[in-house]
Amino acid sequence: MPFTTVGITAEIEKFDRLAQGADAACEKAVKAGAKLLAQRISEETPIRTGALAKSIKPGSVNYSAGDGYTCEVAPKGNHPKTGEPLAKIGNIVEHGRSNxxxxxxxxxxxxxxxxxxVAVMQAELQKAQGG
Structure with a gap:
């Protein structure tokens, strides 16, 4: 008696489409999460001149086998008046110093x-899956 499957071809094709788009979907999800995170950090940044808050940006999305997809969110550039690196200023504000x-x-x-x-990243992944 032969064994016959029905409808599995469509499921295999769906799985193949999901697998092919997985890298792009992960990159898009991480970028969306990093963009939102940068915005939320900027909103919480103490304001003196505004330069530090404006400098907090997401970097590019990277992939490594050990860490998966990552995107650094950090202050970028130098203070427009003093030339001091904004990452250094952010570190001083965050941790303080002797004075x-x-x-x-x-x-x-x-x-x-x-x-x-996390919710934004999950929503991006759901969109990629057609959900």
Whole structure:
């Protein structure tokens, strides 16, 4: 008695389409999450001149076998008036120094934004799956 399957071809084709678009979907999801995270960190950044808040941007999406897809979100560039690296200024604001109290903003903003960022990334992946 022969064994016959019905409808599996369509499921295999669907699986193949999902697999082919997986890299692009992951990149898009990580980029969307990083963009939102940068926005949320900027909103929580203490404002003196505004340069630090404006400098927080997502970098490019990278992939490695060990880490998967990643995207650095960090202050970019130098302060327009002093030339000081904005990443250094952000570190000083976050952790303080001997003559200045710490004003943590970066780590608390990341923790606060995590559920929203994850939801945005999940939605991007769902879109890629046709859902």
């Amino acid at each position: 200045m109290a710490a004003r943590p903003f970066f780590v608390p903003a990341v923790k606060k934004a995590e559920p929203e960022v």
